[in-house]
Amino acid sequence: AAGVIQSPRHLIKEKRETATLKCYPIPRHDTVYWYQQGPGQDPQFLISFYEKMQSDKGSIPDRFSAQQFSDYHSELNMSSLELGDSALYFCASSPTGTSTNNEQFFGPGTRLTVL
Amino acid sequence: GIQVEQSPPDLILQEGANSTLRCNFSDSVNNLQWFHQNPWGQLINLFYIPSGTKQNGRLSATTVATERYSLLYISSSQTTDSGVYFCAVENTNAGKSTFGDGTTLTVKP
Numbered sequence: 001a002a003g004v005i006q007s008p009r010h011l012i013k014e015k016r017e018t019a020t021l022k023c024y025p026i027p028r029h030d031t032v033y034w035y036q037q038g039p040g041q042d043p044q045f046l047i048s049f050y051e052k053m054q055s056d057k058g059s060i061p062d063r064f065s066a067q068q069f070s071d072y073h074s075e076l077n078m079s080s081l082e083l084g085d086s087a088l089y090f091c092a093s094s095p096t097g098t099s100t101n102n103e104q105f106f107g108p109g110t111r112l113t114v115l
Numbered sequence: 116g117i118q119v120e121q122s123p124p125d126l127i128l129q130e131g132a133n134s135t136l137r138c139n140f141s142d143s144v145n146n147l148q149w150f151h152q153n154p155w156g157q158l159i160n161l162f163y164i165p166s167g168t169k170q171n172g173r174l175s176a177t178t179v180a181t182e183r184y185s186l187l188y189i190s191s192s193q194t195t196d197s198g199v200y201f202c203a204v205e206n207t208n209a210g211k212s213t214f215g216d217g218t219t220l221t222v223k224p
Contacts, residue, residue, distance in 0.1 A: 042216055045211040058211060104203075108156075
């Protein structure tokens with residue numbers, strides 16, 4: 001079965017650089033979520049999109065922005081990178097963001113290292 | 116926001132032993148999931164269980180929504196069961212999940 005695809009899988013950047021993470025949800029899933037997992041931490045919700053509109057926002061820094069495109073893929077843009085942004089970034093998708101059944105399926109993650 | 120507490124934080128088992136992991140949450144939830152994060156960082160769906168009981172092989176889970184807790188049972192544990200087990204709940208209808216701190220399981224051969 002198709003799963004959530006994330007690219008790149010690994011990314012190394014310098015401080016103050018920018019990064020773009022991409023997420024391709026499971027086909028027919030219209031909701032995408034982004035999570036950040038620091039070393040030894042649990043995943044923390046950043047932002048979500050339903051039908052290309054932002055549906056919820058968590059602890060996402062102002063330096064980060066995201067969007068969902070017409071084909072439902074999503075991109076997380078990160079600017080002015082800081083050492084503390086080094087983390088595993090997960091994308092998850094679910095079949096719908098407004099029903100009571102929104103089981104989330106997670107991608108393999110993008111491991112971002114900021115030097 | 117909703118609080119999610121998992122216990123125990125760490126668990127060491129001998130291969131073949133059984134275990135029970137607990138997840139308590141502070142408010143009513145729409146959804147609850149259990150995940151296994153393997154040593155490579157992948158989050159693997161184990162159960163989607165906002166209420167009731169489910170079983171999948173050696174694993175089973177029970178959620179008692181009215182009492183705000185869920186249990187994950189692992190029987191006849193194997194070394195490949197090692198990793199971190201997360202409980203994640205959702206209670207906002209917007210879909211975002213709040214994770215517990217996880218239980219780190221180590222199964223020794």
